[in-house]
Amino acid sequence: MQIAYYPGCSLHASSQLYDIQCRKVFRQLGIELKEIEDWNCCGATSAGKTDYFLSVALPARNLGIADSSGLSEMLIPCSSCYNRTLVSQKILSENHELKNRINTELSSKVEGKVKISSILDILVSRADSGEIAEKVTKKLEGLKPACYYGCLLTRFPADIKISDDVENPRGMEVVCKALGAEPLDWSYKTDCCGASAAVNDTETSLSLMAGILKDAVARGADCLVTTCPMCQMNMDAYQDRVCDMYGITTKLPVFFITELMGIAMGFTPEELEIDRHFVDCLGLLKGLKLV
Amino acid sequence: MSLSVVQVDYKLSRSLIREVMDRSGQNLLACYQCRRCAAGCPVGDETGVTPDRLIRTIIFGDREKALSNLLVWKCVACYTCGSRCPNNIQTARINEALKEMGKEDHVEPLLPAVAAFHDNFMRSASHFGRINEIEFMGLYELQNTKREIKKGGGWKVVAGALKSSARLAVSMMKKKRLHFRLNRIRNLSEIKRLFRKAGNGPGG
Ligand code: SF4
Ligand code: SF4
Numbered sequence: 001m002q003i004a005y006y007p008g009c010s011l012h013a014s015s016q017l018y019d020i021q022c023r024k025v026f027r028q029l030g031i032e033l034k035e036i037e038d039w040n041c042c043g044a045t046s047a048g049k050t051d052y053f054l055s056v057a058l059p060a061r062n063l064g065i066a067d068s069s070g071l072s073e074m075l076i077p078c079s080s081c082y083n084r085t086l087v088s089q090k091i092l093s094e095n096h097e098l099k100n101r102i103n104t105e106l107s108s109k110v111e112g113k114v115k116i117s118s119i120l121d122i123l124v125s126r127a128d129s130g131e132i133a134e135k136v137t138k139k140l141e142g143l144k145p146a147c148y149y150g151c152l153l154t155r156f157p158a159d160i161k162i163s164d165d166v167e168n169p170r171g172m173e174v175v176c177k178a179l180g181a182e183p184l185d186w187s188y189k190t191d192c193c194g195a196s197a198a199v200n201d202t203e204t205s206l207s208l209m210a211g212i213l214k215d216a217v218a219r220g221a222d223c224l225v226t227t228c229p230m231c232q233m234n235m236d237a238y239q240d241r242v243c244d245m246y247g248i249t250t251k252l253p254v255f256f257i258t259e260l261m262g263i264a265m266g267f268t269p270e271e272l273e274i275d276r277h278f279v280d281c282l283g284l285l286k287g288l289k290l291v
Numbered sequence: 292m293s294l295s296v297v298q299v300d301y302k303l304s305r306s307l308i309r310e311v312m313d314r315s316g317q318n319l320l321a322c323y324q325c326r327r328c329a330a331g332c333p334v335g336d337e338t339g340v341t342p343d344r345l346i347r348t349i350i351f352g353d354r355e356k357a358l359s360n361l362l363v364w365k366c367v368a369c370y371t372c373g374s375r376c377p378n379n380i381q382t383a384r385i386n387e388a389l390k391e392m393g394k395e396d397h398v399e400p401l402l403p404a405v406a407a408f409h410d411n412f413m414r415s416a417s418h419f420g421r422i423n424e425i426e427f428m429g430l431y432e433l434q435n436t437k438r439e440i441k442k443g444g445g446w447k448v449v450a451g452a453l454k455s456s457a458r459l460a461v462s463m464m465k466k467k468r469l470h471f472r473l474n475r476i477r478n479l480s481e482i483k484r485l486f487r488k489a490g491n492g493p494g495g
Contacts, residue, residue: 009422013470014463038477040420045368046412048387052314053489054413061481105484155370157381166374192333192369199431200408202455204365208333233468237459276466 003122004066004074004114005033008081009041015078015229017273021258022077022119024272028135028265029126033075036065042084045196048157057102059088064108077119077258079228083152086116090158118153119227119257121163124171127178137266139180142288145255146221147172147183148212150231151192166190172225175257179264186219188212195230198238209235210246222284223253225260232256236278253281263290297351304352311349311357315388321378322346328372328382338362342372342382349385358393362386364402404452407434417486420476425469432456 011019026033039062047055062085066074076082092099093112103109126132154166164171169190173183191212194205212235216224226232236254243251254277262272269291274281285291312319322343329341338361340348349357366386373381393400400406408431415427432453439449463469476482 009424009474012421012474013424014468016468016470040476040482041416041422043416044412046409047416048368048383049390049409050413051489052387052391054485057485057489058416058482061485101488102485105481105488107478107481151367151369151371155374157368157370157373157383159379192367192371194333194367197365197367197405199428199456199459200404201365201402204334204337204367207337208367237462276468278462278466 001030002032002034002071003117004069004071005035006039006062006066006074006076006081006085007035008039008076008078010078010229010233014233017276018077018229018232018256018258021256021262021272022075024267025258025261025265026075026122029131031122034069034071036062036069036074039065042081044080044084047084055084056088056091056098057105059085060092060099060102060110061106061108063089063092063112063114064103064106064110066114067111068108069114071114073115073117075117075119075122077227078230079118079150079152080230082116082118083156086160087156087158089116090156090160120153120171120175123175123257123261124164127175132175132178132261136179136264138264138290140176140260140264140288140290141180143181143260143284143290144220144222145176145181145183145225145260146186146216146219146223146252147176147189148193148216148224148226148231148235148254149190150195150226150228151190153227154190172227172257176225176260179260181260183225184219184221186215186221188215193231193234195228195234198234205234206238206242206245209238209242210248213239213242213248213252214246216252217248217250221252223255223281225255225257227257229256239279251279253277253279253284255281299351301352303354304350307349307352307354307357310392311385311388314392315381315384317380317382317384318378319346319349319380319385322350322380323378325377327375327377328380331371331375332362332382333369333371334362334365334367338365342380342385345382345385346380358389358396358398359401361401363389363393364400364405403438404435407431407438410434417482419474420479420482421474423470423474425471428456428460 043058176183194208197205326343335341340360340362363386368383411430436449
């Protein structure tokens with residue numbers, strides 16, 4: 001099976017490991033990711049904060065390319081790209097004047113037919129069908145992840161319905177359980193980590209991260225798991241500073257969901273490039289005899 | 292205890308409400324001040340201004356305060372307010388609209404580093420169609436440095452900010468998370484056309 005794939009800028013730069021892992025894990029599930037041609041930056045949070053037209057038009061160009069790819073579904077692993085693209089599609093389905101204005105500039109016109117899927121949309125359906133459990137060669141026994149969704153996977157600045165619960169999503173837990181892990185219940189799974197403020201308003205973002213980390217540690221989690229490269233980078237790269245500043249003594253590895261999938265499917269840490277984390281992950285995995 | 296009396300100039304307030312509603316696409320008049328948004332806003336404690344307060348400010352026609360307050364600049368676009376509002380009011384969209392209006396009115400950004408960050412992200416996107424993190428961070432730091440120098444001898448501030456960015460860059464390099472190859476799209480002229488068309492208000 002083939003589906004369209006929009007990696008977005010961060011998966012082609014600082015979170016390249018996530019791109020590599022997505023391709024490997026999906027191939028193992030029998031899904032080939034076909035990267036769409038000549039895609040552009042979706043504008044992320046910054047487009048909305050500077051120019052409304054661009055916040056719709058930049059993802060629209062990618063939607064046009066996806067619509068003309070002949071594939072019916074497109075995976076967008078980055079939560080920010082996923083959110084912006086879905087919102088653009090929704091706005092254009094309601095505002096035909098804007099759609100025409102944008103389409104006059106595009107060589108591949110937006111039609112609005114491609115189905116946009118988050119990584120969890122696809123993984124949860126494969127967990128429910130038993131396909132994930134079938135591919136597990138090493139159960140993640142003893143691993144206690146706190147599943148961290150962040151903001152943009154479940155909340156949109158437009159009226160968009162999702163299949164999971166907005167206040168208490170549980171899709172990632174379903175996937176983790178299919179891998180043999182024991183995800184914990186906790187209170188901060190959809191709280192904001194302040195990734196968009198990390199560089200320009202660091203104090204704000206550090207204090208938001210402290211709340212998340214403290215709760216995860218207090219619940220007895222041994223790691224965080226996320227699907228968003230913005231959250232992963234933020235919670236991983238700044239964790240030293242958060243811990244120093246807020247007196248948190250336990251550090252938690254911040255896994256991409258594809259890393260837990262990959263390990264459970266028998267990939268080595270080298271194949272998954274897990275050494276590119278800031279907070280060490282290998283110690284935990286070795287301690288639990290998972291690698 | 293003293294009570295303060297709020298004075299409202301209805302002409303001013305009506306035009307401000309209309310402008311913000313048109314540009315943000317949000318129905319401010321539906322707000323009944325239940326403050327569910329305030330309870331969930333992660334920056335509310337810091338800003339003092341919560342989404343409900345901001346909406347009140349607009350309803351009272353206080354343009355100056357509406358265009359320049361901490362919520363507009365510290366909003367982390369988490370969309371908690373909008374997903375909890377019983378009337379579907381997305382304050383994040385209101386904040387974005389107010390930022391655009393402030394820029395058009397030549398109001399100095401209350402938090403210039405935040406403005407510089409998002410402006411330069413978009414600048415970087417316009418150059419190559421994709422973000423090149425090194426270029427983007429370079430543009431951003433350059434603008435911050437220029438501003439601090441212009442303000443007069445803010446060397447300590449500049450050095451502090453640069454040190455923080457350098458620290459991140461060095462650890463990213465160690466972890467092989469700094470990307471040196473240029474990301475660029477082929478059909479750049481299409482992106483440039485979209486950027487030229489921008490800045491004409493809300494989708495219109
Ligand atoms: S939740 Fe909605 S209705 Fe309630 S105060 Fe906030 S904006 Fe107004
Ligand atoms: S989107 Fe902005 S205003 Fe709304 S809750 Fe989040 S930080 Fe507060």
